[in-house]
Amino acid sequence: MGHPPLSPTMSFSSVSSLPTENIEHIASESLSLSNAASDSLTLAASCEFEDDPKFYFRQSNVKLIAEKRVYNVPRAPLERHSTFFRDLFAMPPDARLPPGWIQQELDVSGQTITVYLHGANDTVQLVRPNVNGPHHDAYLLHDVTAHEFGLFLTVLYPDDYTTHDLTTYEEWMPVLALSTRWHFAAIRKLALARLDSLLRNAPIERLSISRAHGILLWRVDALRALVYRPEPLSSEEIVRLHCDDIASIMKQRERVASVRNVDLAHGGWVRDRLNDIGSLKKAVDTISKAYCRVMWARRAHGRGVLPGLPQVRVDQIAACLRQDESMDWPRRSFYRLIFRGPLPHALTCLERLLYSAQANRNMIKIKARVALHEELEKYSSQQIKLAALVKELLALRQTLEPTSRLHRVQSLNQLRPHVARLCELVSEDAQLSKTLQFDRDIAYRGIVL
Known part of the structure; x- marks a missing residue:
């Protein structure tokens, strides 16, 4: 009880x-x-507790100002995904002067005086200019409107992870522009994917975006659509396009029109010959066999694949020829001509670009070891960019090498995007773009166009 x-x-x-x-x-x-x-x-x-290395956020919120609007948002996503914001938050909020202002040190009677100058309105003052008002702990963002920044934050901190709350071209364009300017790689890819579906039948918009943001594949598709469409360019469309794109479209349309005129003059003879796929494939196969015989004859005489060529190009041509013998080709294969001709030049660009990226990455590592403390952030950012580039190039090598599965499938539509991306990376490298221009142009014209 x-x-x-x-x-x-x-x-x-x-x-x-x-x-x-x-x-x-x-x-x-x-x-x-x-x-x-x-x-x-x-x-x-x-009991001993430990902080999770990825999801224990030590940073608090951060204040940002766009135009006259103040934002208070989590700091971690901005720092994690953007080198721009990492560099920005490494400085005090008032470290940068507003646009147009410069700081000048003057020696007056043996004393150093700091003055602030604004060249546009001829203003000189001793007080440091401040546009943050009472929000002295906020970071001011220049060259962005509150509306644009609000759209960008909608994607970065979405209510709906499926649609990211944006559905139109006008909403996604500021997101693409800001993600490119602030180096948000993941958000840039997301914006491009959404715009790709929204602008599938809008070649003028695709061409303008490709020119502004360096999207090579979009430019190729848009130019092809404008060349082969029945309607000519309108005056409104011409105003929106770059002069080089206008010249290219006009030139290609004249070439297509001349072929059509010749076809009409000969009663369809040209069309019949172009539609004769058997004859076309036979010609391709004949040229391919002749090219192969010349290559092997030069090797048999001990003169290498092609005399005077850079060794890396020689190696890639030889690798493709060796693999060509073991491939199960159809009797008449256009892809086989691509495999023997432009593809070795694309692989040459890939190997040279990969070697340069790896060498630069190793050099940055050496510099980072002996760098001063204030330079470590810069070298760390460069290491991250080069590591991402090397990773992407290694993936491209695995996809494009002669023994890859892609070539066994023999699909030119699957090959084109990878070669277009490779040509885009070559164009972005200022040091190698001139050196590899010959190989890049052959690969681009022979495979992508």
Whole structure:
């Protein structure tokens, strides 16, 4: 039979009046509870906790100003995905002067005085210019409107992870522009994917975006669509296009029109010959065999694949020819001509670009070891960019090498995007773009166009 619990108001005299066996039972229960509490405290004190290396966020929110609007957002996503914001947050909020202002040190009577100049309105003042107002701890973002920044934050901190709350071309364009300017690689890819589906039948917009943001594959598709469409360019469209693109479209349209005129003049003779796929494939196969015989004849005479060529190009041509013998080609294969001709030049660009990226990455590592503390952030950012480039180039090598699965499938539509991306990377490298221009142009014209 259990005993009733002690009342908080029970006095010592009332306890002493209890039977002896009741007092002993209450004392034993109190002692056991005390021991259990002591054991729990000891167990909690002995546990060792560690912070999760990825999802334990130590940064607090950060304030940002676009135009006259103040934002207070989590700091971690901005720093994790953007080198621009990592560099920005490494400085105090007032470290940068507003646009148009410069700081000048003057020596006046042996004393150094700091003055601030604005060239546009001829303003000179001793007080540091401040446009943050009472928000002295906020970072001011230049050259971006509050509307544009709001759209960008909608993607970075979405309510709906499926649509990211944006559905139109006008909403996604500022996101693409800001992600490119601030080096948000993942958000840039997302914006391009959404715009690709929204602008599938809008070649003028695709061509303008490709020119502004360096999207080579979009430019090729848009130019092809504008060349072969029945309607000529309107005056409104010409105003929106770059002069080089206009010249290219006009030139190609004239070439297509001349072929059509010749075809009409000869009663469809040209069309019949172009539609004769058997004759075309036979010609391709004949040229391919002749090219192969010349290559092997030169090798047999000990003169290498092609005299005077860079060794890396020689190696790639030889690798493609060796693999060509073991491939199961159809009797007439246009892809086989690509495999023997433009593809070695694309692989030459890939190997030279990969070698340069790896060498630059190793050089940056050496510089980072002996760099001053204030330079470490710069070298760290360069290492991250070069590591990403090397990773992408290694993936391209695995996809494009002569023994890859892509060539066994023999699909030119699958090959084109990879070669277009490779040509885009070559064009972005200022040091190698001139050196590899010959190989890049052959690969681009022979495979992508």
